Amino acid sequence: MIKDFDHVVLTTADLDQCLDFYTRVLGMRVERFGSGRIALRFGDRKFNVHPPGYNAGLKADKPTPGSLDFCFLAEKPITEVVKHLKACNVTIIDGPGKRTGARFDLRSVYVRDPDGNLVEISEPY
Numbered sequence: 001m002i003k004d005f006d007h008v009v010l011t012t013a014d015l016d017q018c019l020d021f022y023t024r025v026l027g028m029r030v031e032r033f034g035s036g037r038i039a040l041r042f043g044d045r046k047f048n049v050h051p052p053g054y055n056a057g058l059k060a061d062k063p064t065p066g067s068l069d070f071c072f073l074a075e076k077p078i079t080e081v082v083k084h085l086k087a088c089n090v091t092i093i094d095g096p097g098k099r100t101g102a103r104f105d106l107r108s109v110y111v112r113d114p115d116g117n118l119v120e121i122s123e124p125y
Contacts, residue, residue: 007046013065015051017114025088026072066116071101071108078107078123085111098125
């Protein structure tokens, strides 16, 4: 019944820090749409961003900054990802190491975004 996903909603405590991390560190681009809505676009996917005070209407029961744990597939080798993260002064909390993904084994590094979400960045292993 489910083929793929379209977007994820990212709740943030600090919009400026969130947008800086996902654009400067991870290379996403900011997209503004609707009535003041914000998304972070990467490939053909996006994160809709809900900053403090945003009334989304329909939303998770308890949207909380720092409650996500997700994995991205990098477009560069993991060694280049590590170099870039270090150049951006982002602390690597684990890896590179072997992990199991949805479609294949992965070689991953883990970091945290400014809200404390666990961000896994991977390459096929």
